Amino acid sequence: xxxxxxxxxxxxxxxxxxxxxxxxxxxxxxxxxxxxxxxxxxxxxxxxxxxxxxxxxxxxxxxxxxxxxxxxxxxxxxxxxxxxxxxxxxxxxxxxxxxxxxxxxxxxxxxxxxxxxxxxxxxxxxxxxxxxxxxxxxxxxxxxxxxxxxxxxxxxxxxxxxxxxxxxxxxxxxxxxxxxxxxxxxxxxxxxxxxxxxxxxxxxxxxxxxxxxxxxxxxxxxxxxxxxxxxxxxxxxxxxxxxxxxxxxxxxxxxxxxxxxxxxxxxxxxxxxxxxxxxxxxxxxxxxxxxxxxxxxxxxxxxx
Amino acid sequence: xxxxxxxxxxxxxxxxxxxxxxxxxxxxxxxxxxxxxxxxxxxxxxxxxxxxxxxxxxxxxxxxxxxxxxxxxxxxxxxxxxxxxxxxxxxxxxxxxxxxxxxxxxxxxxxxxxxxxxxxxxxxxxxxxxxxxxxxxxxxxxxxxxxxxxxxxxxxxxxxxxxxxxxxxxxxxxxxxxxxxxxxxxxxxxxxxxxxxxxxxxxxxxxxxxxxxxxxxxxxxxxxxxxxxxxxxxxxxxxxxxxxxxxxxxxxxxxxxxxxxxxxxxxxxxxxxxxxxxxxxxxxxxxxxxxxxxxxxxxxxxxxxxxxxxxxxxxxxxxxxxxxxx
Numbered sequence: 001x002x003x004x005x006x007x008x009x010x011x012x013x014x015x016x017x018x019x020x021x022x023x024x025x026x027x028x029x030x031x032x033x034x035x036x037x038x039x040x041x042x043x044x045x046x047x048x049x050x051x052x053x054x055x056x057x058x059x060x061x062x063x064x065x066x067x068x069x070x071x072x073x074x075x076x077x078x079x080x081x082x083x084x085x086x087x088x089x090x091x092x093x094x095x096x097x098x099x100x101x102x103x104x105x106x107x108x109x110x111x112x113x114x115x116x117x118x119x120x121x122x123x124x125x126x127x128x129x130x131x132x133x134x135x136x137x138x139x140x141x142x143x144x145x146x147x148x149x150x151x152x153x154x155x156x157x158x159x160x161x162x163x164x165x166x167x168x169x170x171x172x173x174x175x176x177x178x179x180x181x182x183x184x185x186x187x188x189x190x191x192x193x194x195x196x197x198x199x200x201x202x203x204x205x206x207x208x209x210x211x212x213x214x215x216x217x218x219x220x221x222x223x224x225x226x227x228x229x230x231x232x233x234x235x236x237x238x239x240x241x242x243x244x245x246x247x248x249x250x251x252x253x254x255x256x257x258x259x260x261x262x263x264x265x266x267x268x269x270x271x272x273x274x275x276x277x278x279x280x281x282x283x284x285x286x287x288x289x290x291x292x293x294x295x296x297x298x299x300x301x302x303x304x
Numbered sequence: 305x306x307x308x309x310x311x312x313x314x315x316x317x318x319x320x321x322x323x324x325x326x327x328x329x330x331x332x333x334x335x336x337x338x339x340x341x342x343x344x345x346x347x348x349x350x351x352x353x354x355x356x357x358x359x360x361x362x363x364x365x366x367x368x369x370x371x372x373x374x375x376x377x378x379x380x381x382x383x384x385x386x387x388x389x390x391x392x393x394x395x396x397x398x399x400x401x402x403x404x405x406x407x408x409x410x411x412x413x414x415x416x417x418x419x420x421x422x423x424x425x426x427x428x429x430x431x432x433x434x435x436x437x438x439x440x441x442x443x444x445x446x447x448x449x450x451x452x453x454x455x456x457x458x459x460x461x462x463x464x465x466x467x468x469x470x471x472x473x474x475x476x477x478x479x480x481x482x483x484x485x486x487x488x489x490x491x492x493x494x495x496x497x498x499x500x501x502x503x504x505x506x507x508x509x510x511x512x513x514x515x516x517x518x519x520x521x522x523x524x525x526x527x528x529x530x531x532x533x534x535x536x537x538x539x540x541x542x543x544x545x546x547x548x549x550x551x552x553x554x555x556x557x558x559x560x561x562x563x564x565x566x567x568x569x570x571x572x573x574x575x576x577x578x579x580x581x582x583x584x585x586x587x588x589x590x591x592x593x594x595x596x597x598x599x600x601x602x603x604x605x606x607x608x609x610x611x612x613x614x615x616x617x618x619x620x621x622x623x624x625x626x627x628x629x630x
Contacts, residue, residue: 050628050629050630053444053448054447054448055444055447055448055628055629055630056628056629056630057626057628074450074452075450075451075452076450078448078449078450078451079450081448083448085444085448086441086444087441089440089441089442089444089445090442090445091315091318091440091442092440093315093318093319094314094315094318098314098318102311102314102315103445103449105307105308105310105311106307106308106311106446106449106450106451107449107450107451108307109450147445151450
């Protein structure tokens with residue numbers, strides 16, 4: 001891709017009180033993609049995001065937003081950025097409209113007409129002149145997104161965007177994020193510890209654990225690599241013996257056996273089973289959940 | 305920058321703190337007016353039915369007698385002459401020096417509120433200016449805008465400056481307006497003595513001169529504004545350093561009250577004069593009251609306060625622009 005990356009993070013490190021919290025994180029976001037940032041709580045997701053948005057200064061490494069260095073060209077870099085870090089904390093004693101006006105005044109390049117655009121985009125027309133303290137969490141989340149989109153950013157950073165939303169809200173948010181990436185060519189960085197979320201929302205994922213990125217790849221690739229075959233055969237003990245001579249076998253739930261997916265060898269394995277008089281009732285491939293993948297990549301570190 | 309300051313003022317007004325302050329002042333002024341009124345009545349009763357002009361005439365004669373004595377020092381003679389002209393002015397212009405008008409009440413009110421009441425009111429406004437953004441999490445939205453951090457803090461500082469000026473102004477307006485109902489609105493040109501200096505136990509009178517009351521009040525309000533700005537700046541610094549508004553208020557309250565206590569007991573601990581809180585009573589220098597510690601003067605106290613203020617300002621700005629926000 002010859003485009004300049006929307007967001008470029010290179011060798012980012014952070015030391016707090018002599019302790020290395022972030023150990024050389026690098027990744028790039030191209031325009032129009034949704035990038036997932038996946039890791040357990042305490043892996044360093046939020047610290048990394050806070051460094052990207054300029055709230056924490058990195059110990060070393062560079063961050064470029066739309067080609068502008070966050071450290072040396074702060075104001076230019078921030079023009080291209082919209083973010084919600086953790087909860088969308090707005091001024092509860094102001095109305096939604098006043099909150100937006102407040103942030104619009106902080107950037108002279110935003111015309112007032114933009115306010116109505118973003119309010120319509122997040123669908124808050126009816127309640128915009130009410131105080132934020134009367135808003136539900138979902139409405140605050142939407143107002144949070146409205147303020148993030150105010151400056152027509154190239155990069156949108158959402159830290160745990162579905163936190164505290166009900167299932168309908170989560171679904172709505174997911175579609176909204178996909179739509180923004182598609183229609184406005186926005187790059188979105190989404191962090192989450194919810195694997196299913198990332199799987200449904202993102203094009204690419206970085207798996208982060210203990211301050212370093214373990215893998216960065218597209219969701220499809222990562223999953224395909226770990227594709228499995230589920231066998232249901234009788235008698236199961238015989239089938240297991242035969243298969244374990246060929247490959248690694250684990251016992252799955254409901255009297256099933258699980259092996260790796262290996263397309264060229266699969267017919268052979270099947271033939272051997274049949275010849276030994278094993279009745280193969282079912283043979284199907286399965287994509288692992290990102291959860292399995294995560295355990296695999298981190299070596300069994302638990303996620304909550 | 306104007307937009308940023310407007311933002312801060314909007315937030316300040318929406319938090320309704322300023323209204324509360326105005327209400328407090330509007331409640332206290334009638335209270336003090338009544339107290340003052342009672343005191344004057346009391347004094348009048350003590351003097352009996354004697355006309356105040358007669359009393360004043362007696363005082364004038366007394367001063368003239370002392371002046372004609374040949375044994376008094378030159379310096380003292382000069383002071384007595386000034387006193388005499390003040391007394392004569394009262395008589396000629398038919399001013400009862402013990403029945404104050406609204407301007408006199410204003411003057412007494414600020415003189416008594418400069419070291420505790422007004423700093424407390426300022427503190428209420430300033431304490432959560434920055435800390436509320438930290439504890440409410442809105443600081444994250446504020447600092448991820450295309451605006452440098454020092455500009456954001458400066459806009460808050462300017463908003464503080466405006467609100468402090470507003471508080472001082474409303475103290476003036478409310479105390480004049482409300483007390484005038486009882487005392488009358490006149491008395492701006494009443495002559496007052498100022499220019500006292502204290503050296504050791506002695507009150508030096510060599511620089512004493514007469515100024516009209518309006519000038520005197522203007523001077524005192526200038527000093528009040530200055531003290532409020534310093535207290536505001538220090539509170540502002542604490543508000544940057546601490547996330548909890550309650551902690552900011554606690555520390556400021558403790559040091560202000562400690563100042564009031566110290567001023568009464570530190571006359572022999574000389575280095576205590578470098579604390580900001582024992583230097584707040586600037587109006588005392590104008591009216592010629594004894595200082596808590598020897599060697600303090602208007603210039604000294606103002607400089608000590610300035611040093612504290614500048615230090616607080618620098619600490620606030622440096623930490624705010626460098627700090628990591630978690």
